[in-house]
Amino acid sequence: MKRRILCATAALAATVGFAGSALAQTKWDFATAYPAFNFHSKNNEQFVKDVDAATQGKLKITPHFGASLFKMPEIKRAVQTGNAQMGEFFLVSFQNESQIFGVDGLPFLVGSYDEAFKLYQAQKPALQKLLDKQGQVLLYSVAWPPQGIYTKKPIQSAADLKGMKWRVYSPTTARIGELVGAQPATIQEAELSQALATGVVEGLITSSATGADNKLFEHLKHYYNVQAWIPKNAVTVSKKAFNALPKAEQDAVLKAAAAAEERGWKESREVDARSIATLKAGGMSVEEPSAQLKADLAKVGDVVIKEWTEKAGAEGKAMLDAYKASK
Numbered sequence: 001m002k003r004r005i006l007c008a009t010a011a012l013a014a015t016v017g018f019a020g021s022a023l024a025q026t027k028w029d030f031a032t033a034y035p036a037f038n039f040h041s042k043n044n045e046q047f048v049k050d051v052d053a054a055t056q057g058k059l060k061i062t063p064h065f066g067a068s069l070f071k072m073p074e075i076k077r078a079v080q081t082g083n084a085q086m087g088e089f090f091l092v093s094f095q096n097e098s099q100i101f102g103v104d105g106l107p108f109l110v111g112s113y114d115e116a117f118k119l120y121q122a123q124k125p126a127l128q129k130l131l132d133k134q135g136q137v138l139l140y141s142v143a144w145p146p147q148g149i150y151t152k153k154p155i156q157s158a159a160d161l162k163g164m165k166w167r168v169y170s171p172t173t174a175r176i177g178e179l180v181g182a183q184p185a186t187i188q189e190a191e192l193s194q195a196l197a198t199g200v201v202e203g204l205i206t207s208s209a210t211g212a213d214n215k216l217f218e219h220l221k222h223y224y225n226v227q228a229w230i231p232k233n234a235v236t237v238s239k240k241a242f243n244a245l246p247k248a249e250q251d252a253v254l255k256a257a258a259a260a261e262e263r264g265w266k267e268s269r270e271v272d273a274r275s276i277a278t279l280k281a282g283g284m285s286v287e288e289p290s291a292q293l294k295a296d297l298a299k300v301g302d303v304v305i306k307e308w309t310e311k312a313g314a315e316g317k318a319m320l321d322a323y324k325a326s327k
């Protein structure tokens with residue numbers, strides 16, 4: 001009888017031991033700013049699933065969509081300070097911190113996804129270094145579709161943008177607004193629908209995807225496919241959180257991140273075509289910009305690039321040179 005009790009105790013200890021190791025689970029919060037149905041969000045969700053599968057559930061990442069944990073401008077700092085272990089943010093909106101974040105928001109520097117990817121490769125070493133200094137590891141970075149102009153009223157030239165309530169998301173979009181005499185106002189995507197409904201916005205530059213996600217056709221009637229630039233989101237993890245993982249889990253994260261980057265860029269291209277169809281179906285007039293508008297925007301673009309290059313110094317120049325050499 002005594003032996004039996006001992007055996008039972010040993011079995012119980014083994015069970016507890018096993019449960020203990022099953023509980024040795026790391027939990028991360030992943031703060032994002034875009035709705036769950038957005039293509040970046042879906043890509044992030046797949047990343048989370050891949051990590052879960054590859055680590056047999058030992059690393060559980062909880063994605064928080066739609067700026068529900070932190071607003072987009074706060075996400076980067078949240079990862080930096082460890083308030084969220086992972087985050088996704090829009091790089092160009094942090095250009096005031098460093099010009100390196102803004103290179104993919106420069107007008108008409110790239111003319112296609114292939115060029116945007118080359119620009120990313122030229123930016124990447126400096127970007128990784130900068131994020132590392134800020135206590136983060138860059139996991140992946142995925143492009144939004146090319147940026148076009150949405151307006152309430154039709155526009156033929158930059159002069160038609162004068163006085164327009166102009167939603168901006170970065171120092172460059174604010175500067176463009178200033179140069180054309182519009183009235184720039186910073187509004188996050190999460191607040192865009194409300195800003196449109198209350199008439200705070202009459203025009204903006206963003207992607208077909210964001211236009212479709214937010215049903216911009218309910219308030220704005222014109223989309224000009226100007227393909228001004230192809231900006232990116234970055235997904236980062238706190239260096240401290242990453243370094244605390246066992247090597248096998250670190251490898252699983254990096255492998256899933258590489259897959260997410262590849263999948264995301266592919267999806268971005270496809271989403272552009274789908275979103276333009278959605279805009280049309282919603283009653284939006286999708287147009288090519290007039291020759292005058294193109295010429296006006298090219299001029300504004302030159303000013304913006306010149307100003308950026310002056311501020312970005314040797315590091316910026318090296319980045320542009322590396323990009324041009326890779327083209």
Ligand code: PCA
Pocket residue numbers: 090144145169188189205206207208209210231
């Ligand atoms: N959509 C986001 C960032 C770029 C884009 O296409 C936005 O408008 O905020």
